[in-house]
Amino acid sequence: MTQPSPEEYFAQFGPVEAAPLSKFQHVVARRLTQSWTQIPHVTHHDDVDVSALEEHRKAIAGEGRVSPLIFLARALARCLREFPQFNASLAADGKTLVMKSYCHIGIAVDGPLGLLVPVLRDVDAKDVHTLSGELAALSAQARDKGLPMSAMEGGCITITSLGGIGGTGFTPIINQPEVAILGVTRSRVQAVWDGAAFQPRMMMPLSLSYDHRVINGADAARFVRRIGELLAEPARL
Numbered sequence: 001m002t003q004p005s006p007e008e009y010f011a012q013f014g015p016v017e018a019a020p021l022s023k024f025q026h027v028v029a030r031r032l033t034q035s036w037t038q039i040p041h042v043t044h045h046d047d048v049d050v051s052a053l054e055e056h057r058k059a060i061a062g063e064g065r066v067s068p069l070i071f072l073a074r075a076l077a078r079c080l081r082e083f084p085q086f087n088a089s090l091a092a093d094g095k096t097l098v099m100k101s102y103c104h105i106g107i108a109v110d111g112p113l114g115l116l117v118p119v120l121r122d123v124d125a126k127d128v129h130t131l132s133g134e135l136a137a138l139s140a141q142a143r144d145k146g147l148p149m150s151a152m153e154g155g156c157i158t159i160t161s162l163g164g165i166g167g168t169g170f171t172p173i174i175n176q177p178e179v180a181i182l183g184v185t186r187s188r189v190q191a192v193w194d195g196a197a198f199q200p201r202m203m204m205p206l207s208l209s210y211d212h213r214v215i216n217g218a219d220a221a222r223f224v225r226r227i228g229e230l231l232a233e234p235a236r237l
Contacts, residue, residue, distance in 0.1 A: 024113050035176045040212040043171040043183075044220040047203040048228030050187055054202050056234040066132045068204070069107060069161055069184070073131060074237040075230040076157060076182065077103045077124035083223050087156045089177040090214055097214065106155035106175060107135055111142040117175060118142055119155045128237065159184065169207045179214045182227075183207035204231075 010016045021029070053071055060066065080087040080103055088097045103124040106117040118138035120131055141147040158175045159182050167185040174181050185205045191198040206227065210220050230237060 022113075028114060031176070032173050035173050039174055039176070041171070041174060041209050042212045042217065042220070043207055043209045044217065044224055045169045045205065045207050046221070046224045046228070047190070047205050048224070048231055049192070049201050050204045050231050051202045053231050053234045054187075064129055064132065066128050067135070068163070068187070069159060070128045070131050070135065071231060071234055071237050072159060072182070072184065072227070073105045073107065073120060073123050074128060075227045076105055076159070078230055078237075079223055079226050080156060081124070082226065083219060085215055085219065086180050086210075086223060088179055088214065090179065090211065094213070100156055102156070104154050104156050106152070106158035106178075107138075108158060108160035109139045109142040111145070111147075113142075113145060115160075116142045116147055116152060117155065117158055118147060118151050119153065121154075157182065161185075163187065163204075167205075169205050171207060172209050174209055174211060179211040180220075180223075181209050183209070 007016055007018055050068065053068060057066060057068070057071075084099055085097070087100045087103065089100070090096075091098055102122065104119050104121050105123045106119045108115050108117050118135070118141070120134055120138075123131060126134075138147065138151060141151070155175065155178060157178055157180050160172050161184040162170065163184050163186045165186070169185055170183050172181045172183040183206070185207070187202050187204040189200050190203045192201040192203070206224055208220055208224050
């Protein structure tokens, strides 16, 4: 017996309409499916204290507003040097790691076409204000549908943020051929025990998905903890 098409099946229960996916959606779906089926994903969740970061951002506001994502990118750049296995790609044979000596970080941007990932180049060599200006320009291109493919190539690791929307954690899919992706959700004030009393602290939830063929759980936990240590001293970033 021939199985009915989805449209025919659901039409039994009420009116339906077929809405074809766009060409861009087809490409994204293929890449995400490939990444999810080929990479053994594990996601590590943790909260890091960004109270000092928020104070620092207020202190430098006169020089121009800088998103927390820029400080997060700078912290990631430091971590990639300290944990070089995160700044690598697995060769097609599955036996060799391609180690990268540069530091380019992708920042996912939600635009009219969908989710695009412009890449900030040489994040380890630029200050936060320079990076902030570059991200603003790339984001504007993405939202105006003018972002070239070349601006989305060569990333070492990706940051994807739901901080402007909400949530307490998620499991982002790795952007091949990278081996890790860092998800961020909205920071919130929590009562944190300091050994003597509970103190209000601004905590940022981080979700690090990583390729378990390349990275083990202990290193993933250390990586996120190190991000927290660096964000606790934002002036040094």
